[in-house]
Amino acid sequence: MGAAPILLTLLADTAALSASETKVGDVSLGDLAANYGTPLFVYDEATLRARCREAASVFDDGVAYASKAFLCGAMARLAYEEGLCIDVATGGELDIVLRSGVPASRIIMHGNNKAHNELERAIAVGVHRVVVDNFHEIERLRTLVTVERPLHCLVRVTPGVEAHTHEFVRTGQEDTKFGFSVASGDARRAVAALNAMPGLSLHGVHAHIGSQIFDVAGFRESLTILATFTRGDDFDELCIGGGLGVPYVEGESAPSITEWGTAMRRAARDVGLDASIRLIAEPGRAIVAQAGLTLYRVGAVKASALRTYMAVDGGMSDNPRPVLYGSGYEAFDVAQPMATRPQSVRLVGKHCESGDVLIDEAWLPATTGVDSIVATPVTGAYGYAMASNYNRATRPAVVFVADGRAREVLRRETFDDLARLEV
Numbered sequence: 001m002g003a004a005p006i007l008l009t010l011l012a013d014t015a016a017l018s019a020s021e022t023k024v025g026d027v028s029l030g031d032l033a034a035n036y037g038t039p040l041f042v043y044d045e046a047t048l049r050a051r052c053r054e055a056a057s058v059f060d061d062g063v064a065y066a067s068k069a070f071l072c073g074a075m076a077r078l079a080y081e082e083g084l085c086i087d088v089a090t091g092g093e094l095d096i097v098l099r100s101g102v103p104a105s106r107i108i109m110h111g112n113n114k115a116h117n118e119l120e121r122a123i124a125v126g127v128h129r130v131v132v133d134n135f136h137e138i139e140r141l142r143t144l145v146t147v148e149r150p151l152h153c154l155v156r157v158t159p160g161v162e163a164h165t166h167e168f169v170r171t172g173q174e175d176t177k178f179g180f181s182v183a184s185g186d187a188r189r190a191v192a193a194l195n196a197m198p199g200l201s202l203h204g205v206h207a208h209i210g211s212q213i214f215d216v217a218g219f220r221e222s223l224t225i226l227a228t229f230t231r232g233d234d235f236d237e238l239c240i241g242g243g244l245g246v247p248y249v250e251g252e253s254a255p256s257i258t259e260w261g262t263a264m265r266r267a268a269r270d271v272g273l274d275a276s277i278r279l280i281a282e283p284g285r286a287i288v289a290q291a292g293l294t295l296y297r298v299g300a301v302k303a304s305a306l307r308t309y310m311a312v313d314g315g316m317s318d319n320p321r322p323v324l325y326g327s328g329y330e331a332f333d334v335a336q337p338m339a340t341r342p343q344s345v346r347l348v349g350k351h352c353e354s355g356d357v358l359i360d361e362a363w364l365p366a367t368t369g370v371d372s373i374v375a376t377p378v379t380g381a382y383g384y385a386m387a388s389n390y391n392r393a394t395r396p397a398v399v400f401v402a403d404g405r406a407r408e409v410l411r412r413e414t415f416d417d418l419a420r421l422e423v
């Protein structure tokens with residue numbers, strides 16, 4: 001057995017392969033590894049911009065990029081420039097987006113346990129929306145919102161939909177920490193409480209049913225429940241959340257953002273949602289995942305009777321998804337991307353954990369070995385965003401590439417960075 005060369009469809013839109021080189025944004029990945037070191041996150045700006053534009057054109061104004069998938073100032077500005085709002089889920093994300101220069105009026109604040117000071121700042125800077133999650137938050141808002149200090153909100157509801165995805169990223173079912181249940185009557189009570197609050201404008205409902213979802217049926221079901229629930233309310237906005245999946249490995253396929261949005265528009269028409277109600281969403285992964293890849297340098301290869309271990313200079317600290325969710329990835333050698341991949345290896349990191357596995361069974365060219373630069377595609381979402389300093393690893397640099405040029409948007413951490421919190 002063995003694998004064919006890496007599928008071009010798993011790479012960024014501008015990826016170009018030749019016998020001895022891989023380019024993204026007309027920049028050689030081998031050169032990037034040499035110039036910036038490894039591990040390195042590389043994002044194709046053209047892909048990022050194209051995905052943002054798709055979302056902005058298929059949904060109504062107010063559609064957001066869910067910055068939890070990958071956030072830095074450059075990413076926030078890019079999504080804003082392409083017409084999206086930025087969805088943040090913590091005070092830290094809010095702070096980075098504000099520092100990036102994106103106006104507060106384009107920021108949507110989420111969170112299932114927003115602290116008093118997080119809400120206070122969101123209101124003080126004048127965010128576009130706060131998505132209200134629970135009754136304690138409503139009580140906190142009561143002490144903060146006044147006619148002089150107004151707030152525009154959505155209310156997060158749980159529609160009771162079981163999305164077909166990993167249980168850790170499933171959020172629309174009844175048994176969840178997020179939002180107000182429609183079935184129990186809590187959602188209706190929350191709407192009444194918010195509508196009665198002076199200074200607070202409730203624009204509509206929001207639901208997020210989960211992540212890495214390939215089938216639009218769950219979204220359709222959720223939208224139908226939201227539309228039915230709000231019939232008779234004087235709302236002007238309905239948000240179906242994020243969660244659209246992306247293919248990570250050969251054999252997977254997902255609707256495009258345009259197909260997803262088009263299906264949602266059709267579902268809205270079918271259920272009789274008033275055409276004046278803005279239909280919005282907040283994709284994260286579908287915007288950034290395929291635009292990004294990670295470059296690693298191979299440092300050690302160990303053959304055993306059972307398998308070959310190939311160790312790279314990163315691991316679970318820059319991509320915890322395989323450990324958290326058992327997520328699959330592919331790998332290829334950037335210096336021979338068109339070669340067949342007959343070599344089966346377990347691609348592992350450099351952390352002191354047996355579980356530090358990036359790819360359980362990776363297929364690589366026969367000659368890939370120590371000092372080769374190996375890329376794992378589709379790491380643009382929840383890779384850097386979930387990166388840690390485990391084993392005091394320094395987080396990788398991030399570069400954006402476009403039109404033959406690379407720009408560093410996040411520098412590599414140094415040992416001084418690691419030491420800066422010592423007191």
Ligand SMILES: Cc1ncc(COP(=O)(O)O)c(C=O)c1O
Pocket residue numbers: 066068069110208210211212241242243244282283284285286381
């Ligand atoms: C409320 C909310 N919106 C949007 C997203 C983005 O999801 P995805 O990256 O799967 O599109 C998430 C992810 O956890 C979320 O919790």
